Amino acid sequence: MTTIQDAAVSRRRAKPRPGKIRPGKIRPAKTPPTKRVGRTVIQAFLLIVGLVWLTPAAGLFLSSLRTEEANASSGWWQALTAPGQLSFDNYTALLKDSGITQAFWNTVLISVPTTIAVVVIAALAGYAFAWLEFPGRDWIFLLVVAMLVVPVQIGLLPVAKLFGALGLFGSIPGVVLFHTAYGLPFAIFLLRNYFAEIPKEMLEAARMDGGGEWRIFSQLVLPLGRPAIASLAIFQFLWVWNDMLVALLFADNASQPLTVALQSQMRQFGSNIGVLAPGAFLSLIVPLIVFFAFQRHFVQGVMAGSVK
Known part of the structure; x- marks a missing residue:
């Protein structure tokens, strides 16, 4: 009798329970050869x-x-063999060139403040156009969108005259102000459309909990909009860093960025590869570092509108 009971208990213990999978028995599905190829x-x-x-x-x-x-x-491929x-003698000589180093820091002083100003102003305006009710909101937003079709070349001459009257022509603040003004229409359009996709129920729940507009914007909207903001910051930084047209017109010798300084070197010394090659690579490596540093946020911002 005891033997029969022991055998039954052993069978119950050996039998797997329904709904559970015994470890070690799961085998991954084999990928078809066509898919692997x-x-x-x-x-x-x-x-x-x-x-x-x-x-x-x-x-x-x-x-x-x-x-x-x-x-x-x-x-250049001969260097591989x-x-x-x-x-690094060319880089040593380049860094000893006061004109190139000053132009590099001028580029930083132009690109970084412009990017910060565009992102901050566009985020505030995008939230206002998406979720705040005020008279003429839609018409003002249409006016902002209409500014996207205005080429930058049209505003060069009148803005140059205006900056000359204000004392901003030929200075870094003038270049920053110009880039900020012409970068805002696209930035506001991008962030407004992204913020508008945030569920309305989340904002209403935050207001019911006593949250003001600034608290909702800073603690709810900005964290949710981080992918779009990061993408905008990358694009804006790259546009300003690689710009030469605006800086060539609005910056003087003391405030010229790296692109204008390299163009000046090319005009003065012709094909001076010893200066142009390291200077061009120095101008290239900074945007690459910025892009790869924010690559994860950039990909999230690009894919945010494709998956619901």
């Missing part, structure tokens, strides 16, 4: 595209490490 082809294609995209930057970097004589006699010709 397709995934490999896609990855190889993306790798080739990435290499092609990075080739000019790699060539510029290698050229900046070679002497002017080596660049004049052979292509003769790495002994590479050195």
Whole structure:
């Protein structure tokens, strides 16, 4: 009798309970061969595209490490087989050039305040246009959107005359003010549309809990809008950092950014690769660092409107 009971208990213990899966029995589904081949082809294609995209930057970097004589006699790819010709002498000489270093810091003083001003003003205006009721809101927003179709070249001459009368022409604040004014229409349009997608129930619940507009904006809207704000900041920084047209007109020799300084070097010394290559790579590496630093937020901002 005891043996039968023991055998029954053993069978119950050995039998898996319904709804539970015994560990060690789960086997991952095998990927079909066609999918594996397709995934490999896609990855190889993306790798080739990435290499092609990075080739000019790699060539510029290698050229900046070679002497002017080596660049004049052979292509930059020769450095791959003769790495002994590479050195940082060009960068040492570049950093000792007071004009280039001053132009680099001028670029920072133009790009960073402009980006901050555009993001802050656009975030405030975007929230107002999306969730605050005031007379003429829709018409004002349509006017802001209409400013997107105005080319920047149209405003150069009248704004230059205005800045001359105000004493801002030929100064860093003048360049910052111009970039801020022409960057706001797109920034407001982008953030307003993003903030408008926030569920209305969340804002109403925050108001019922006693939250004011500033608290709702700073503690609810801004955290939810971080991907769009990060994307806007990246775009705005890249536009201003790489700009030469506005700075060429509104900045003087003391306030010119790096793009204008390199253009001036090219005009004075012709194809001076020893100065232009390291200067161009220095101008390139900063936007790349900014982009990769905020890459995660940028991807979230791009994908935010594609998935509900």
